[in-house]
Amino acid sequence: MAEPTAARIARSAAALESPLTDLAGFDDWFAEHGRSIRTTAERIPLAAMENWYQTPVTGDLRHRSGKFFTVHGLRVHSPGSAVPWWDQPIIDQPEVGILGILVKEFDGVPHFLMQAKAEPGNPGGLQLSPTVQATRSNYTGVHRGKPVPYVDYFRDTSRHRVVADVRQSEQGAWFYRKRNRNMVVETTGEVEVLEGFRWFTLGQLHLLLSRHDIVNMDARTVMSCLPHASRPEGSLHRTTDVLSWINGARSLTTIDTERIALRGLDEWRHTDMGHSHESGGFFDVIGVSVTARGREVGGWHQPMIEPHGTGVIAFLVREIDGVPHALLHARTEPGYADVVELAPTVQCVPENYAWLPPAARPRHLDEVLAAGPDRILFDTVLSEEGGRFFHARNRYLIVDSDVPEDPGHPDFRWLSMDQLTRLLRHSHYLNVQARSLVACMRSLEATRDSA
C-alpha cells in the first residue's frame, strides 16, 4: 500500500526549506526575472484595439478570430433579493482552460513547479503562477504564440499520477459560466526547469501567500484542490445535510439572466473609452494596449474589467468541538453555471453599498471590519486574475469569531475544513474566493510553525 497522497502533501506543507529553492533568495530571483519579463498596459479607446471589434448595433466586444472571449451585456432578474433587477457587462469565455501545477518529489518531499509570470492586469508586475495557465486557444495555438511549456503533462496524464483534477468556476459577477480545469499532476521523470520557473515546497508557497500580491489567483485555486488531511475529524452538520442545504438553495433560488447588447445596458455610460456604471461604482470595461517583453508575443490589445475599490473577502472561523470550522455563505451570482455556490462569509467591495439599499449591506461585514488584531489570523491583499482584470485587489481576511452554531440566517452555515476539502474534489461547490481562503487557511499551519 503506497503512502496516501494527502500524507505526502502534508510533508511538503511542513517543509519550509528546500535544497532546490532558498526563500531568502526569492526577492532577488523575482526582481531579476522581472527585469527581463515585463508587461505594461496602457488604456486605449475600445475602437483602437487591434484584432478586436465592436459588433454593430450591440457594441459587444469580440476578437476577430472568434476565439478568446466576448464582452456582452447581461440583464439579471433576481426576484426576492435586495436588488431584484440590474444590468451589467459580463465576459463570456466558453472554453475550458487548464490551470495546472506539476509536482515532483525531491529528497522525499513533493515540490511544486511555479512560474514567475507577468500579466497585464497585475498591480505589481510578476506574480507566482501555476506551471501552466492556459486557455484552450493558448495551448492549441490560435494566437500563434510559442507553445505553452509543460502543457503536455496535463493534456495526457496517462504516464503520470493525477493528484487533483476538477473544473471550477471563476468570478460569477464578471464571467458568464467560465470554468477552468484545476489540475495537479505528479511526475517521476526528469523535468527541465525553464527560465522563470522554480520548484517550491507547499510550505514555502504557504509562506509566500502571506505576502501581498505574490501568489496569483490561479495558483491559489489549484492549491485549494489539493488533498488535505484534516485532524481531528468531525463536523457540526452531517455532510448529507450540507449537500441538501446546497441543493435546496439551488432548487429554490431563481436568478434569470438574459443576454443583451453591451451598449443597451441600463444605468451604464457608454463612451469611446469604455463602459462605466452611472454611479461611478462597481467596475469599468476598458481597452488596453499591452507591451510584453519575454512573453509569448511582443504586444497585443484586449478588453479588461477594471473594478473600483479594494474588496473585502473574509472567513469567520471558530472551533466547534475542537474542529476548525468556517462560516460559508450560499451565494447567488449571475455567472454561475448552477445558481448558487458556497462563498466566503463576507465577499464585497464596501464602497459599492453606498449606492445600494441598506438591506443589501452584507451580513458580518461590520464584524470583520471591526475585528481587533488579536482576532485576525490572516490579512493579506491578493489580486485576481491579471489576464482579464485590471488591478482587481481584495483584502483576504481570516477572523476568529464567536458567531453561534446557528448563525441566524438560512444562507449561512458552519462547515468543517475537512468538509470543504471533500467538496473541493467536485465542481462548483466552492466559489473562487472561498477557494483562495481555503488555501490561506491551510497556510496558517505553516506560518504558525515558522513564527
Place this chain on the structure above:
Amino acid sequence: MAEPTAARIARSAAALESPLTDLAGFDDWFAEHGRSIRTTAERIPLAAMENWYQTPVTGDLRHRSGKFFTVHGLRVHSPGSAVPWWDQPIIDQPEVGILGILVKEFDGVPHFLMQAKAEPGNPGGLQLSPTVQATRSNYTGVHRGKPVPYVDYFRDTSRHRVVADVRQSEQGAWFYRKRNRNMVVETTGEVEVLEGFRWFTLGQLHLLLSRHDIVNMDARTVMSCLPHASRPEGSLHRTTDVLSWINGARSLTTIDTERIALRGLDEWRHTDMGHSHESGGFFDVIGVSVTARGREVGGWHQPMIEPHGTGVIAFLVREIDGVPHALLHARTEPGYADVVELAPTVQCVPENYAWLPPAARPRHLDEVLAAGPDRILFDTVLSEEGGRFFHARNRYLIVDSDVPEDPGHPDFRWLSMDQLTRLLRHSHYLNVQARSLVACMRSLEATRDSA
C-alpha cells in the same frame, strides 16, 4: 454514535417480508386500486390541445400559463462523432421538480412509502412511484389541482432526517437540461397512509423491480441515490483517476446546441398530428387527450414524446479482485447540463442504427444481445417517465462479462459499485439509465437471497 444510515438501509434491503405489506397481496391491491384510478390517453391533433398553443412561425408547443414545459427544436453539432450534425425536437422544462420517498422505521426496519400512480404514458396503467413526484408547477398549484400529498416533508426538512438529496438529470436525448431533486426523507412522526399509498421494505421494492413495468423511473432514480454499503471495498481505478477521466471528457468534448424552430427541423416531417423523423425511426412528438379518474384533475391535454422501438439498456459487470464492477460509458447527450455523464455500457434502440452509419453502432451491443441465459443476471422491461413519454420501454439487462480490465476504448471504464454509490451523492455524474441499473444491481442481492 447512531447506527449508520447505510446499515439501516441494508437491513431494509434484507427484509423481504413486512408486517405492513404482504407482497402476495400486491397484485390484488394494484388491480383494485387500478379500477378506481385509471388514465387513458388518446392521440389528438396538436392544434386541438386545450391550453396549449403552437407559437406562430416556429410551431413550438407551449402551455398558455407559460409554465410546465415547452417543446422546441434543437440543432446539434457534435464534431468528431459518428453523427456530427442533426436536428431534433426537445422538451424544455426548466423547473426543478421533487421526486421524494418518505421513509419511516417499523419494528426497526426502514419502510418506504410508495404510491400506485397512473400516468398517461404508462404502457400498462399503474406503476409504483415515489411518495411525491411533482413539478414545481404541480406543488405550487399552477394547474389548480388538489394539493400534492406529503410534499411538505420534502419542502421543509428541518424536523426530519435527510437520507439523500441530490439533483439529477433525466433523458438528455429528450429533455434540455432537465433536473429533478431526488430526495429521501425519514420521519419518526405519525404518517397517515392515504388511499393508493403503501409502505414497502427496500427488499420488497427490489423484488418488484424484477417484474415488467411495475417500479417506475422516478422510483428507480430515487432508490439509486440511497446510501449503500458495498463489501468488499476496493476498485480498479483510484477515484481521483475516475474524476479526472470525467473531467477530461467534459473539458475536451465539444457539443454545440442551438435552439431552432420546431417546424424548422431538417429531416423531420411536420403534420397536424405531430412531428416525426423522415426515416420513421427515433421518436415522434404527439398530442394526447388524457382522461383521468381519481387523479388531481379529471382530464387534460398535453404533448408527449413517443419513441419507436424498445431500447436496450445494459451493464456489463464482472468482479475485479473480488469486487463487483460495472463497465460505464462516458456519454454525450445534447440535453445534459454538463456535456458528458456516465451511462450504461449499452444504451440504444437497436432499430435506429439501420439509418445511421456503421461507425455509430454501439460498442458491446452485440455482446449483450448474444449473451446466454447463464450470463444474464437481470432482464426486465421497465418504462420511462409516463408523464412525458408515451410507451417508452426499455429492456434493462445486467450481463456477466469477461471484457478485460482495459476495455480498449477511452470512453469506457470499469467502476466499482461502491464508486458509483459515492458519485451518486453528487449531481450529474450518472445518467438516468445508469441510475436505474444501479437500483437493479442492488436488487440482485434480494432476489438471490429469495431464490
